[in-house]
Amino acid sequence: MTSKKFKRNGLLFSLCGLNCSLCPMFIRGRCSGCREGSTCYMICEFAPCSIEHGNIDYCFECEEYPCKKYEGIDLHDSLISHRNQLKDMEKAKAMGIENYRAEQRVKKGILDKLLKEYDNSNMDVFFCLAVNLMEVDDLKRILDEADGLTKNMNLDEKSSFMKDSLNECAQKRNITLKLRH
Secondary structure: OOOOOOOOOOOOOOOOOOOHHHOHHHHOOOOOOOOOOOOHHHOOOHHHHHHHOOOOOOHHHOOOOOOHHHOOHHHOOOOOOOOOHHHHHHHHHHHOHHHHHHHHHHHHHHHHHHHHHOOOOOOHHHHHHHHHHOOHHHHHHHHHHHHHHOOOOOHHHHHHHHHHHHHHHHHHOOOOOOOOO
């Protein structure tokens, strides 16, 4: 194992393809993941590989990508869904990291609004999952509709309405809004 520090330049999107800015642990400030100066290389199989390949910021920058580390990567979840990990890595590679980061900032803004206006203090994981897995256009449409329809509702009613709306749209898109452990 190397003694070099693991460093990253971008914190919204992880080295291996997770959308950190949409993770409850990251939002709560309890993540020791791919942060600059982190020692996560002790538990993460991707971090030492990044160091060995010149401290690359994203696995897709490596000439060996995708490697064996990606076999079955989307089969497990933690507090963030891993279902789109490889797909999102490919998307970032194809559209360019700056464009991908811009999309993630939009998603983070949507998540912030959901947490501020629709979270009755037990919906953060669900909202993070929905924003991570669903498309921006669907999320914006749902928020726009909800803003008008929930004006006279209390927070519990608004939260329930939003959960139902997100689940309904997700089902139409064949997206399951539940973490797999």
